[in-house]
Every structure is written in structure tokens, then in C-alpha cells.
Amino acid sequence: MTKVLIIGEHRQGELKANAGELVAAARVLGDTIRAAVLGPGASQAAAAFGAYGVDTVRVLDTDVAYSSDGFAAALAPVIAECEVNYIVLMQSFFGRDLGARLAARLGTPFINDVTALAVEDGQVVATKPLYAGKVIGKLAFTGKGPKVITLRPKNFTPAAADQAATVETKPLELPAELKCQVTHVEPKATGMIDVKEADIIVSGGRGVGGPDGFEPLRDFAQAIGAALGASRAAVDAGWIAHSHQVGQTGKVVNPQLYIACGISGAIQHLAGMQTSKVIVAINNNPDAPIFKLADYGIVDDLFQVVPELKKLMVEALAG
Amino acid sequence: MRIVVIVKEVADTEAVISLKDGLPDLSATAMVNNPYDEYAVEEALQQADKLGDCTVTAVMVGREKSKENLRKILAMGVGEAVLIDDEALAGADPLQIAQVLKAAIEPLEPAFVLAGRQGVDYDWGLAPLALAELLGWGHVGLIAKLEITGSAFKAETEGDDGLLTFEGSLPAVFTADKSLNEPRYPSLKGIMQAKKKPLETKTLADLGLDAAAVGGAAAGLKLINCNYPPRKEAGRVIAGETAAEKAAALVKALREEAKVI
Incomplete structure (x- = not known):
């Protein structure tokens, strides 16, 4: 029997939809799936696991929004006691941070940012992009003991939330002394979607010409509910904040639709967005390398095309 | 007082x-040098200026030929460097690297440790965080801002649902994101001075570590193989006379062929 512990994520007690991805991955790894939820509102979030058929949830209901050392210390004894084989988290800020701390505490190997899992000859094989996706690695664990895995978002088809298991919760305990903890959370400004969560990304590069050049793109992105991305060239020039950067030293994204405006397509940018389902490139230079990767290219002035595209896509998405 | 900054190639x-x-x-x-590590180096230098009477020590796990890049870190203004060079470390996993870093860094008694958020190779971002756990210290990953006051710290980081403020006490480990600062370029004077700065090389034996335990042969992970991602075929260029015509043809294609909107 292989036991898998998934660590759910929630927003003030509301379980995030990526729980379906965690369950899907856990089903590849083992046959007994347990969950844990931690932080303010955890008890409320735990109940939502019933829809995925997970009936036992460890809960750390605390006022502490997050403490990596505290949360890892709360989980570790349970993992040892229940002889958990795999611990699965999302590759989010929370998941990568807690997963790392937990792996170190357990003295156990960790494979993060996994895009696929398979069991080959009785051995779990994890697929992980290396060098920001320039090559794709297949890794295996060696040795005994629990193993920690984090999943790259949007790579596992979420398990359906169509069951009605009754959830039994068991409490976890936070240690008395915390080395470090979150003391304040400033919620994100509304209307701004992160590139990592977006289904559509409108992205700008050197071709937008300056900080003002991002305005039509921002306007377009907001109108169609897309996130605003940027190339390293635009970020390094100081035209837009680093949180928008897509690429090897920015964020690696995989939306349904990536619209690259005025981006030439340097290798380190392509590494960060090449797994997008559909890529559109708008650039007035027909020789830009981005066109070699794009599903659809428009050779024209982006400032002429973007307003037209905005109008038509708003209509298309409304209808 | 000492600040340690972890760097790698x-x-x-x-x-x-x-x-x-x-x-x-x-x-x-x-x-x-790992691009994110340069932000960690810059932060170490700026914090050292603010705190005063402070030595910044760079620690790198690398090979003999890594000294060239390590000298570039010294040229930015770091005072001294330690290179941990041992062929047994080839293929070591991040947790093993964390054990090596612990053995090298703990005797230096730093006030805090800085590192880049992840190496842009395997993108683990694990060793500095594991180091904090092994030392029994707190850590904050992906920091965008750091304030040190006496033995307390306050750090800001972009979390999943907003901007997080972390508080804790030193010693601690911080990993740098690009929004933290703007790394400096080495000055000519810095480059000249770097040649004379202390750069010590240590093996696992020098650190009192057993190669059989922390070496690649005992790694908890194995890279089975690598492939290039499937190459995306180049698509087609949308034809049209005007920007409006091209935009209309694109939206039609996205809707009817690609079915993404």
C-alpha cells in the first residue's frame, strides 16, 4: 500500500481548485490519499476535500498565516507516524517553500516543478523541465523514506470534484516557538491576474518602445481578462515591474493563449513560454525568431493591431 | 559581524x-554566475554598508575553474571567498549540498545568509532553504525587501495571494528575487582588488565531511535522461491588407481552428 499526503492550498478557508491537480497526481503515485490543510480557515477548507473522495484531513487551524519552520514542524511527526510514502504540494510560493523545508526536516529527497508523473517498472519517474525548459529531464528517487514532490500548475488534468465523502479532520499542532512567520498579508490589487495563473497572456517586449507603450497592452489584457507579461529586455529597461517577466529569469508560464507583442524571441524568453497551447506573435520584423515558434504571426505595427484585436476579442469572448 | 552569500555557477x-x-x-x-545570486550579493553589500563593521563572505560549491567567476563576485565588493571543490560532489542532490554548506558556513557564525532564489539550471531553489532547516534558523524565500534591526528582521515577498511580510529573529537565511535591488557592475578598481582578496579552497575532508554520505554516489535522486522538448512547428503568417483585416483573420483562426477563445 502506497500512502500519499497532499497539502491543499486555500484562500481564507476556501479550498483552491488546484486541489484537483493534487488529487490527480496522488492517484498516479498511490492508493491511499490523505490531505492536510494549514493556516487560518483550514478547518473550513478541509471539508471541501470530501468532493474528491478524500475522507481524512489533517488540519492546522491557526491565526498564523504562514510559518515555514512552524508548518513543517507540525507536519513532520504525522508523516513519520503514518509512514507516508509521498508528499505532494503545488509549485506555488507556498508549496515550494514549505516542501523544501519539509524535505530538509525529514532528510528526504525532493523533486519540484514536476510536469508529469508515471510509474515505470515499479519506479516513480518524474518529468521536470531543466534549464527553464530548454531540456526536459526524467528523474527517479533512490533510497527509502518519504519523498516530496511539487507540481507545476496546469499540467495535471484535475480530478473531478464529484464525490461526497464525509471528511474526518484530525488536528495538527504548531510548535510554541516560531523562527519566522508572516505578520501581514497585503492582498493583490483586484483586476490584476498573475501570469502564472492566467489562461491568456498579453506580453510586451522591446518593440513596445517604452513604459507608455505598455498602456495599450495593459488595456487589452484587462479588457479580455488576460494577464500582462513582459520580456527580460522590457523589464531590464525599467519599463515594467519584474513580477511581469516571462522567461528563464522570470516566470515560466503555460497559458492557453500567449500573445507576444514586439517580442523578438530570445532563447531565454522562449524557454519560459514555449509550452503555451497557442502562440500569437505580433511584430513588424518578419525575421524575428518568435515567428519560428508562433502558431499565428502578424507582421505589422503592434500599436495598429492591438486596438483592433482588443475590439474583436472582446466581442468574440462575449459571444 | 559577518554576512555570508551563497553563489554558484x-x-x-x-x-x-x-x-x-x-x-x-x-x-x-x-x-x-547564477543571475539571481548577483541580487543576493548586491543585497549583502548594501546591508553591510548599512550595518557597518561587517565582512561579506561568498561561499561557492564549484570546481577549480570556477575561481574565475568567484573573483567576479569579489570584484563586486565582497571581502573574501570560500570555494568548496571536491570531485565527490558531482551529482550531489540539493539536500547534500545543504549539508556541505552547513559545514562550511556554521563556523563562520554569520548574522545572516543570502542566496539567489534558485539556480537557473535545475531550478531547485532548495539548498538555501534546507540549510536554514539544518541550522535550525528561520528563512524567507524570494524576498523583494529586507530590513535588519538589531537581531530582528522584516522581509517582504510576493506570495500566492498577495504581498507577504515576514518577521523573525536572526540568524536567518534569505533568498533573493530580482525585484530586490539592482546589482552593481564591478568597477575597474574592484577588479584589481579582487585579485588580492582571500580565496580559500576546501575539500569535503577539510570540512570534516564524509564523501560517502554527501557525495553524488549517495544522492537521493537520479537524473535518468534528458530530451529536448518537442519542437513547435512554425505556424502561419496571417495575411491581410490592413491591421484591422489581419486582426479579424486572427480572431477567426483562434476561434475556429485553434478553438482557444
């Missing part, structure tokens, strides 16, 4: 990664 981000027998082969690849 990675393949140049503009480089294509060669594969040999299904595994990355960097023997002919230009190596650079």
Missing part, C-alpha cells in the same frame, strides 16, 4: 544545452 542563459548520452553536457558551455 550556471550555464550562460543564452546557451543551448548540449546533451551527451541523454544527459546535459556542459563541458563546452560558457559558465556564468
Whole structure:
């Protein structure tokens, strides 16, 4: 029997939809799936696991929004006691941070940012992009003991939330002394979607010409509910904040639709967005390398095309 | 007082990664300092200026030829460097690297440790965080801002649902994101001075570590093989006379062919 512990994520007690991805991955790894939820509102979030058929949830209901050392210390004894084989988290800020701390505490190997899992000859094989996706690695664990895995978002088809298991919760305990903890959370400004969560990304590069050049793109992105991305060239020039950067030293994204405006397509940018389902490139230079990767290219002035595209896509998405 | 900054080398981000027998082969690849580590170095230097009477020590796990890049870190203004060079470390996993870093860093008794958020090679981002756990210290990953007041710290980081403020006490480990600062370029004077700065090389035995435990042969992970991602075929250029016509043809294609909107 292989036991898998998934660590759910929630927003003030509301379980995030990526729980379906965690369950899907856990089903590849083992046959007994347990969950844990931690932080303010955890008890409320735990109940939502019933829809995925997970009936036992460890809960750390605390006022502490997050403490990596505290949360890892709360989980570790349970993992040892229940002889958990795999611990699965999302590759989010929370998941990568807690997963790392937990792996170190357990003295156990960790494979993060996994895009696929398979069991080959009785051995779990994890697929992980290396060098920001320039090559794709297949890794295996060696040795005994629990193993920690984090999943790259949007790579596992979420398990359906169509069951009605009754959830039994068991409490976890936070240690008395915390080395470090979150003391304040400033919620994100509304209307701004992160590139990592977006289904559509409108992205700008050197071709937008300056900080003002991002305005039509921002306007377009907001109108169609897309996130605003940027190339390293635009970020390094100081035209837009680093949180928008897509690429090897920015964020690696995989939306349904990536619209690259005025981006030439340097290798380190392509590494960060090449797994997008559909890529559109708008650039007035027909020789830009981005066109070699794009599903659809428009050779024209982006400032002429973007307003037209905005109008038509708003209509298309409304209808 | 001392600040330790952990640095490493990675393949140049503009480089294509060669594969040999299904595994990355960097023997002919230009190596650079990990871009995120430069933000950690800059932060260490700025914090040292603010705190006063402070030595910044760089620690790198690398090879003899890594000294060239380590000198570049010294040229930025770091005071001294330690290179941990041992062939047994080839293939070591991040947790083993954390054990090596602990053995090297703990005797230096730093007030805090800085590192880049992840190496742009395997993108683990694990060793500095594991180091904090092994030392029994707190850590904050992906920091965008750091304030040190006496033995307390306050750090800001972009979390999943908003901007997080962390508080805790030193010693601690922080990993730097790009929004933290703007790394300086080494000055000519810095480059000249770097040649004379202390750069000590240590082996696992020097650190009192057993190669059989922390070496690659005992790693908890194995890279089975690597492949290039499936190459996306170039698509088509949308035809049209005007920008409006092209936009209309594109929206039609996205809707009817690609079915993404």
C-alpha cells in the first residue's frame, strides 16, 4: 500500500481548485490519499476535500498565516507516524517553500516543478523541465523514506470534484516557538491576474518602445481578462515591474493563449513560454525568431493591431 | 559581524544545452554566475554598508575553474571567498549540498545568509532553504525587501495571494528575487582588488565531511535522461491588407481552428 499526503492550498478557508491537480497526481503515485490543510480557515477548507473522495484531513487551524519552520514542524511527526510514502504540494510560493523545508526536516529527497508523473517498472519517474525548459529531464528517487514532490500548475488534468465523502479532520499542532512567520498579508490589487495563473497572456517586449507603450497592452489584457507579461529586455529597461517577466529569469508560464507583442524571441524568453497551447506573435520584423515558434504571426505595427484585436476579442469572448 | 552569500555557477542563459548520452553536457558551455545570486550579493553589500563593521563572505560549491567567476563576485565588493571543490560532489542532490554548506558556513557564525532564489539550471531553489532547516534558523524565500534591526528582521515577498511580510529573529537565511535591488557592475578598481582578496579552497575532508554520505554516489535522486522538448512547428503568417483585416483573420483562426477563445 502506497500512502500519499497532499497539502491543499486555500484562500481564507476556501479550498483552491488546484486541489484537483493534487488529487490527480496522488492517484498516479498511490492508493491511499490523505490531505492536510494549514493556516487560518483550514478547518473550513478541509471539508471541501470530501468532493474528491478524500475522507481524512489533517488540519492546522491557526491565526498564523504562514510559518515555514512552524508548518513543517507540525507536519513532520504525522508523516513519520503514518509512514507516508509521498508528499505532494503545488509549485506555488507556498508549496515550494514549505516542501523544501519539509524535505530538509525529514532528510528526504525532493523533486519540484514536476510536469508529469508515471510509474515505470515499479519506479516513480518524474518529468521536470531543466534549464527553464530548454531540456526536459526524467528523474527517479533512490533510497527509502518519504519523498516530496511539487507540481507545476496546469499540467495535471484535475480530478473531478464529484464525490461526497464525509471528511474526518484530525488536528495538527504548531510548535510554541516560531523562527519566522508572516505578520501581514497585503492582498493583490483586484483586476490584476498573475501570469502564472492566467489562461491568456498579453506580453510586451522591446518593440513596445517604452513604459507608455505598455498602456495599450495593459488595456487589452484587462479588457479580455488576460494577464500582462513582459520580456527580460522590457523589464531590464525599467519599463515594467519584474513580477511581469516571462522567461528563464522570470516566470515560466503555460497559458492557453500567449500573445507576444514586439517580442523578438530570445532563447531565454522562449524557454519560459514555449509550452503555451497557442502562440500569437505580433511584430513588424518578419525575421524575428518568435515567428519560428508562433502558431499565428502578424507582421505589422503592434500599436495598429492591438486596438483592433482588443475590439474583436472582446466581442468574440462575449459571444 | 559577518554576512555570508551563497553563489554558484550556471550555464550562460543564452546557451543551448548540449546533451551527451541523454544527459546535459556542459563541458563546452560558457559558465556564468547564477543571475539571481548577483541580487543576493548586491543585497549583502548594501546591508553591510548599512550595518557597518561587517565582512561579506561568498561561499561557492564549484570546481577549480570556477575561481574565475568567484573573483567576479569579489570584484563586486565582497571581502573574501570560500570555494568548496571536491570531485565527490558531482551529482550531489540539493539536500547534500545543504549539508556541505552547513559545514562550511556554521563556523563562520554569520548574522545572516543570502542566496539567489534558485539556480537557473535545475531550478531547485532548495539548498538555501534546507540549510536554514539544518541550522535550525528561520528563512524567507524570494524576498523583494529586507530590513535588519538589531537581531530582528522584516522581509517582504510576493506570495500566492498577495504581498507577504515576514518577521523573525536572526540568524536567518534569505533568498533573493530580482525585484530586490539592482546589482552593481564591478568597477575597474574592484577588479584589481579582487585579485588580492582571500580565496580559500576546501575539500569535503577539510570540512570534516564524509564523501560517502554527501557525495553524488549517495544522492537521493537520479537524473535518468534528458530530451529536448518537442519542437513547435512554425505556424502561419496571417495575411491581410490592413491591421484591422489581419486582426479579424486572427480572431477567426483562434476561434475556429485553434478553438482557444
